[in-house]
């Protein structure tokens with residue numbers, strides 16, 4: 001099984017299972033993201049907003065966004081047809097326009113006011129990341145906004161991780177980008193007004209005692225801040241927003 005096949009296997013099975021627990025109940029990071037989008041939208045001049053979620057999985061985040069933003073037209077894309085089938089079969093998402101599409105080959109000719117990339121940026125690095133940002137920039141309307149949530153770090157440090165675990169028995173590659181990399185790329189592709197908001201989770205997460213079962217858990221610092229870990233890996237989750245000029 002190749003890296004791509006192994007990732008597909010995980011995303012179309014275990015990740016969809018994980019998503020189910022958040023169908024009725026928002027993740028803490030989604031609460032922050034939705035508040036950020038709502039606040040930005042309230043200052044946005046256009047009335048008929050169109051929002052595209054890139055890498056929408058089962059459409060869970062769109063479900064919650066829909067409740068918070070009832071006047072918005074929602075679109076979702078994902079790389080894998082079997083995932084889009086799950087989204088399309090959800091009656092609560094019948095008014096959402098879903099497409100199987102690769103963000104590296106975005107074929108939309110029309111533009112969106114808001115683009116959301118939640119837990120997606122870390123799949124790409126180098127030329128591929130440049131292509132992704134260029135594609136996203138092309139379909140973001142002038143004055144529109146990109147929102148992302150990804151492990152991003154304030155150091156001048158690009159981190160490429162190869163994980164082999166029960167979740168990813170073959171290699172899975174994750175890229176933790178620096179603010180600087182993201183800033184350069186976004187500016188090159190016409191984005192401005194960048195804001196990085198490191199995510200501080202307000203609740204303790206218990207990873208359990210089965211160390212083979214890689215769960216996300218938190219550790220408190222002496223200052224009381226909660227650091228987010230998955231296995232041995234610290235994940236500097238961060239929200240990012242940027243405005244297309």
Ligand SMILES: C[S@@+](CC[C@H](N)C(=O)[O-])C[C@H]1O[C@@H](n2cnc3c(N)ncnc32)[C@H](O)[C@@H]1O
Nearest residue numbers: 011055056057078079101102103104118119120
């Ligand atoms: C970790 S999941 C995040 C799902 C969702 N955004 C959320 O917040 O729960 C990443 C999703 O991105 C999709 N994805 C990965 N590579 C992609 C690509 N090149 N184009 C479009 N979607 C992609 C995956 O299939 C998966 O559903």
